[in-house]
Amino acid sequence: MVLAGWGGFCGGLILNESIIYRAEMQWLFWTTIVLCTVGAAITAWFFLDEVVITSTVLLGAYCLVRGVACYAGHYYNEVTMA
Numbered sequence: 001m002v003l004a005g006w007g008g009f010c011g012g013l014i015l016n017e018s019i020i021y022r023a024e025m026q027w028l029f030w031t032t033i034v035l036c037t038v039g040a041a042i043t044a045w046f047f048l049d050e051v052v053i054t055s056t057v058l059l060g061a062y063c064l065v066r067g068v069a070c071y072a073g074h075y076y077n078e079v080t081m082a
Helices: 002-018 026-046 048-072
Strands: none
Touching: 002 026, 026 048
């Protein structure tokens, strides 16, 4: 929840710097920041299981493909592909 809150805080800052800064109201800035932070933390609390499952599935699939590529040959490094 703390990391999601930090992400919400950063999202609120981006929202403020892109749109809300034109209003030039201090209370609107802090209200936006607090609402984004609390909203992201609460969303993370409710979707924790889905996020953990999805992230481990994606990491496992990536590791499986990289492992097969190491044994089958054609091991391409992402850094040198660009």
